Amino acid sequence: MIRLTRWAAALLLALAATGAAAAARLEVSPAEVLEGEPVSIRIIGAAPGSQVTLHAQSTLRAASGTAIPFHGYATYRVGANGIVDLATAAPIAGTYEGADLRGLFWSQQRVVPEVAPLPPVLAEAPAPAPDQVLLTLQVQNRAEDRAALRFLASDVPVRREEVRAPGLIGAFYTAPGARARPVVVILHGSEGGFDYADWLGPMLVARGYSVFGLVYYAPHVRPVAGAPEALNGIPVESLERARTWLATRPEADVERFGLVGASKGGEFAMLLASTYAWIDAVAAFTPSAWVSQGFSYGSGEAGMGSSWSRGGRGLPFVPETGLAREVHNFTIPGGEVRMANVHLANLASAAHACGGRDPGRAQPCRRPARRRRRRPDRRLGPQRGGGRRAPAQGALSQAGRGSHLSQCRPPDRGHRLAPDDDPQCGALAGWRHSRGRRPRPGGFMGPADRLSGPRAPARRPRSHPGKGALSPSHKGAVRSDGLPLNGQGNEAHLRSLRPE
Known part of the structure; x- marks a missing residue:
């Protein structure tokens, strides 16, 4: 029993x-x-x-x-x-x-x-x-x-307006009825066109920003009418034109002005940040630490000058010899593309031409550079073979804008680092598709009234952001993955672009 x-x-x-x-x-x-x-x-x-x-x-x-x-x-x-x-x-x-x-x-x-x-x-x-x-x-x-x-991506209605003006192509994203919101300009990568801004723009609108997606180039495989098909000699003045256009819009407050760029757009963002004093905050994902040679889909770097220009003149750049050959490996089953190898080889050649000195710190090898006080874009490195280093800490410090520089280096991330999905450095808190890397607390690109640093939590914005992250008196943030694009995913945060 x-x-x-x-x-x-x-x-x-x-x-x-x-x-x-x-x-x-x-x-x-x-x-x-x-x-x-x-x-x-x-x-x-x-x-x-x-x-x-x-x-x-x-x-x-x-x-x-x-x-x-x-x-x-x-x-x-x-x-x-x-x-x-x-x-x-x-x-x-x-x-x-x-x-x-x-x-x-x-x-x-x-x-x-x-x-x-x-x-x-x-x-x-x-x-x-x-x-x-x-x-x-x-x-x-x-x-x-x-x-x-x-x-x-957004929990508020988003209005998209395509913009075409002399020397300016883009799209404007804002919430209906928005007034004087901080501005974020989105800079696409080498894919060109509207896709990057169409994806990220609504996310930023939901966080209290007015957003402009600047189309500075579009390759022939994905053309945009009127946009250059080669990434070659793109004028930095295109951002000035965007800001002038935005100044006419009641939804935008251009006195609080930030940039987001990825890949080639990250390189462009850091160059712009070291050029224009009215840029208050930048988030640059996996850019190069150097101004690099331009290129065109199908023909690579052959016959290309600098990626960027000012006043109609190409800026000094590091060549990208061998880039097209390396990219060809994409077409080979199981082929690996190591663009960092191309970049490092060209940097080594540039350093050799400068007598073995670091081309980012050396004086011009062939002829003196014209230096002008209070013109930070003229103080960023060597001419000709040496190249020009845009987002280096020293360059931004010379511009009076290099305070609070730190780095975010998620391991083994390579070039796959995006504003919403990277767990350690992602702008929107890294919820999805982060490929097996642990996030840190909070996101980076928080709401317009809360972007106070790289760990600012992403939360719902107030109805009226007021003076906030992109206010000239407030600390914003900058990101750059420095030199080189070597698979380390190195990023930096520049928490105050404008001296207080």
């Missing part, structure tokens, strides 16, 4: 545990959230002491239109209360370690069916939309519950 009672008690406990596990479910609040803002993710009703696994799936849309799948997971041991709160629970296995609400987002990896296919429990999971993360709760070997979390 005693033996039967013990057996029955064990059976009851097992049935109770099974029932508790079966009742486990996901609790996600809110189901739609402005990207970068807080969200609560919990597993409730799970059996205490049991193990549960939470899977995250999302997709990125490639330029070809193909959806690229990503996946991350974490296995947790359920506490005595039957609840797993992702903000406080550390997984015992998975794609990230330590308690981290964002872990399932930034640790997702690309799904390669031949190498790392999705687990069988996700076989019937629907494909998430590009703005969603699909969460699947696994208990034992079954999918117990699913929930979709939708990330909004």
Whole structure:
């Protein structure tokens, strides 16, 4: 009788545990959230002491239109209360370690069916939309519950206006009824065109900015009527024209003026920051530390001068000899593109031409540079073969604008560093697609009334930003990944561009 009672008690406990596990479910609040803002993710009703696994799936849309799948997971041991709160629970296995609400987002990896296919429990999971993360709760070997979390690029209406004026092509993004908001100008990379601004502009509008996407070039493979097809001799004055146009708009306050640029646009942003004193803040993602040679799709660097010009004259630059040959490796299956090797080789050649000195610090090798006081753009390095170093700390310090320079160097990120998705340096808090690198607290490009430094949290902007991040009296921020583009993802923050 005693033996039967013990057996029955064990059976009851097992049935109770099974029932508790079966009742486990996901609790996600809110189901739609402005990207970068807080969200609560919990597993409730799970059996205490049991193990549960939470899977995250999302997709990125490639330029070809193909959806690229990503996946991350974490296995947790359920506490005595039957609840797993992702903000406080550390997984015992998975794609990230330590308690981290964002872990399932930034640790997702690309799904390669031949190498790392999705687990069988996700076989019937629907494909998430590009703005969603699909969460699947696994208990034992079954999918117990699913929930979709939708990330909004903007939670306010965004008005887009294409702009065409003499020497100016772009798009203006703002919220209806906005008045005198701080301005951010977006500078695309070597892909050219409107896509980068169309993606990032609404995010910044939702955070209290008026935004202008400057189209300074568009390659022939993605043409924009009227835009140069070669990235060669692009005038820095194009930003002056954009600012003049913005000054006529009641939605924009050009006395609070910032830039965001990525890749080639990051190089351009840092050059502009060392040229114009009215730029208050810059976020430059993976730029070069040097003004480099121009190029054209299909013909590479052949016959190209400087990427940038002023007053109709090309600025001194570092050559990019061998760039087209290196980029050709993109067409070879399994080929690797090491643009840093091209850059370093050309820097070495430039240094040799300058007698072995660092071309970023050397005097001109061939002829003296004309130096003009209070003209920071004339004080940035050697002529001809030496090149011109735009975002170096010394150059910005000479311009009276180099205070509070720091660096953000996420390892192994290469050139894949974007304003919204990098976990350590991303502008909008690194929620999604961060390729397995841990985020730091808060985002970088916070709302217009809160951009106070590289760790400013991303939160909903006030209705009236007022004098804030882009005020001349306020510390803004600058980012640059310095020299070279060598796979280290080095970034810098210049927290005060305008001397106080």
